[in-house]
Amino acid sequence: MRGFVAAALTLVLATPAVAQDKPGYELVWADEFDKDGAPDPAHWVFDTHANKTGWYNKELQYYSADRAENARIEGGRLIIEARKEMLSDRADHGGQRYSSARLISKGKAEWTYGLFEVRARLPCGKGSWPAIWMLGATAGWPDGGEIDIMEHVGKTPGDVFGTIHNRSTAGTFGKGGQIRVPDACEAFHDYQMLWTPDAISFAVDGKPYHRYVNEKSGAAQWPFDKPQYLLLNLAIGGAMGGDVDDAIFPIRFEIEHVRVYQLKR
Template identity: 60%
Template sequence: MTLNNNRLHSMARLAALCAGVLALAACGGSDDTAAPPPVSSAPSPAPAPAPAPAPSPAPTPAPTPSPAPAPAPAPSPSPAPAPAPAPAPAPAPAPAPAPAPAPAPAPAPAPSNAPAGYTLVWSDEFDTGTLPDASKWVYDTEANATGWYNNELQYYAVARAENSKISDGKLVITARKERLTTAKDYGGQDYSSARLITNGKVSWTYGFFEIRAKLPCGRGTWPAIWMLGSTGDWPAGGEIDIMEQVGKNPTAIEGTIHTTSTAGTFGDGGETKINDACSAFHNYQLTWTPESLVIGVDNKPFHTYANKHQGSASWPFDKPQYLLLNLAIGGDMGGSVDDTIFPVSMEVDYVKVWQKK
């Protein structure tokens, strides 16, 4: 029982102490701690609890400002519509192959002066090389050492451009005042020239022969276009002088036939006049058939020698003959020489031979 009273008494003191502490806290008590009141032996009645202070009204919270509305996003530009692909162009039609060019027509042949029914069988137009074509021509030098016939004064040179060459589509045979003393067959001549022949290369029996040439002028020159028998016998083989001219009488063109029957004479011949023989080209022509020899210039016959059928002495012309082109100086026909004319030339544009089909 005593224990209980002591216990009760302690509890009362504890309660009073707690009430004081509470009151002090409610009044905002001072920093100095008050001395506890003296403990009474009788418990003090518990003071009425201090009314809880009225809670301060909670301040009205300031309204939260509405956030500025986010700007409306700019509308995304509508993507430009992709252009419709252009339709693929239709493939160009393959070009038609160009037609092969028509071959250039062959140049028309130069008009022929040959009689109807004749065919060209041989020619030299002197369009290639620098010297005469060795497959067609031979240099005749047979009498250089002993001196040429008819008291001629020239030395005939071989393959020497100073005396025979191809130039501008022409054969040029040139005579010069010079002594070729180093030549093995030199015969003391004071002049040089050239003599070209087809002997051993080609010869003909019958046909139409045309040689287009320009002749030299000047006293002492003696150009010739002529033919000799291939047998080598003279006069038995015959001689046909298609053209002879001498510088002392340059407009006179002669055509002559030599045979055994005319030996010892100047032959059987004729003459025509060509005023520009030394400055222009002319066509010197021979028509040879079994019945006659007809010599002319530019399609104008001026001498005819007929076959009288009296044998070979007067008509050896049923056998082959070869052609000669030469420029002699002086001699029985050329006469005295004017040395101021040198060098002097005969030019030949072409030589053509036709025969009957």
């Protein structure tokens, strides 16, 4: 059965990124980043809520809002840029020496199940920590669950991680897998996640590399039957990012599209 699921996932994820070529799925939401300027407020909001107190994994960045230096659409791409600078004139500044941005779809778009695809080129350099991920919209962490579609840290360039966090994994590094993408910092790749009632599967460019199964043991292990929202961010340092090389800045996390497909009804 697992081999069949993997083969089906490969078929769905490996086809070109248009709805009619993904068997059984239709495009329900997308941002193609085709209009220069600020990120579309109909799709995204800036998340700045922990700037003053500090972010949760000992990260070192200040997340700005509505600031083109940190988040803008340019040439058909969303650019999230981290810079070495102190924005100490801002009321919510927490002493951070770096600026960046964190965009979320909370309150704009949330989903239960689907095929998620983000085409991106990642930054490298020690201390960089870009992520494409999802959080539960109806409960806090970890009870609402977390799906890390893509994480990458510059200290191990080319190692891409997909991870699940929930109440049953709290206190651990989560349940996940990794795949080598040697040119992740030079080329664009499709970072993908297929979420069904039975499992969550991760892939890059249609190649599956990790699958988390619903064991039907309860909400602690599977809170993934409720809506989640998307997050795109570029963190600096912290528990996963590690030591920071200041010579890398500024660095860019570039995203060509975000697409969400769901089963046709």
